[in-house]
């Protein structure tokens with residue numbers, strides 16, 4: 238699953254002033270591998286100015302759309318997002334990993350479900366896929382979307398959402414919140430904060446009756462919405478969120494440097510990947526297990542290296558490691574021994590990591 242495949246770009250569409258969507262051609266022999274579930278993402282790899290760059294992008298297509306499409310919104314100073322918005326054209330190709338991620342609940346055509354999605358900016362990308370697929374695959378279910386943007390012009394997929402609203406008048410409730418465009422209802426102006434969530438939830442949503450909530454957007458918004466839902470009585474197991482970016486923790490990095498200077502112990506590491514085992518020694522508090530394994534030529538999978546995308550997920554089958562940050566694994570996965578290799582450092586004399594046990 239962690240292998241890259243070269244895919245040709247079939248279509249590039251300008252969605253807003255600063256976002257494009259990109260559809261790929263999937264050759265017949267790769268169709269099964271690129272089959273996806275709503276809410277999943279792809280890891281893309283290319284070379285920019287002689288350096289390998291990997292980034293994750295969520296799929297915006299519904300599961301029955303018959304195409305694999307992602308959307309890339311320009312990030313200020315961003316390398317890949319600028320390249321995608323300015324240079325990618327149909328006919329060019331990129332290295333792409335098969336779809337991955339667990340940002341979904343399994344569809345059940347018999348379910349009378351009510352779901353909430355809260356998105357901001359490019360966070361709408363996986364949410365669009367989830368809403369489309371759910372309304373189509375669960376004909377008795379309803380969806381409410383709370384979607385924050387600066388203005389209507391910058392709201393990615395606004396027209397597609399309005400088309401969906403026309404198709405599912407009774408089953409889709411759309412609420413646009415704008416921070417720089419005035420709307421008649423005051424509650425719909427501003428940013429999606431904890432206070433706004435509390436007001437919105439108390440007025441028109443019975444949070445305790447929701448089957449699931451999906452949240453995707455900047456870290457602060459994601460955490461505010463999650464806390465508001467919990468405060469309104471929703472169980473953590475029904476709240477699903479996807480982060481696109483997390484600020485690095487420089488304090489933890491500095492603490493590791495200091496610990497390394499005091500404790501020069503070395504751990505014996507074995508990484509198992511694609512059926513191969515590679516053994517090497519690693520000074521504690523130096524490189525992450527991902528970087529150390531790759532420096533030894535292991536070709537371990539990764540994308541963000543920031544603990545958000547879960548591409549580097551693996552299982553600790555022997556020994557103990559410490560994770561600096563985890564925005565991707567659920568508690569039950571951590572309890573079962575799974576870790577993010579990009580955030581993991583050995584704390585025992587011997588550590589064995591298995592990337593094949595997913």
Ligand SMILES: Cc1cc2nc3c(=O)[nH]c(=O)nc-3n(C[C@H](O)[C@H](O)[C@H](O)COP(=O)(O)OP(=O)(O)OC[C@H]3O[C@@H](n4cnc5c(N)ncnc54)[C@H](O)[C@@H]3O)c2cc1C
Nearest residue numbers: 292293294295309310314315316317318359362481482546
């Ligand atoms: C699972 C997952 C799914 C994702 N899906 C999408 C998607 O559907 N659409 C999409 O546009 N992006 C998505 N992203 C984010 C994407 O992977 C890149 O991080 C983003 O496009 C920026 O890459 P860049 O090379 O342009 O910026 P970089 O050159 O990596 O970064 C430039 C600067 O911007 C900051 N930065 C990087 N990413 C972000 C961000 N997302 N928000 C705010 N600041 C940032 C960096 O810290 C840095 O200072 C997803 C990320 C993950 C982990």
Ligand code: FES
Nearest residue numbers: 540541542547579
């Ligand atoms: S590479 Fe993204 S979580 Fe480790």
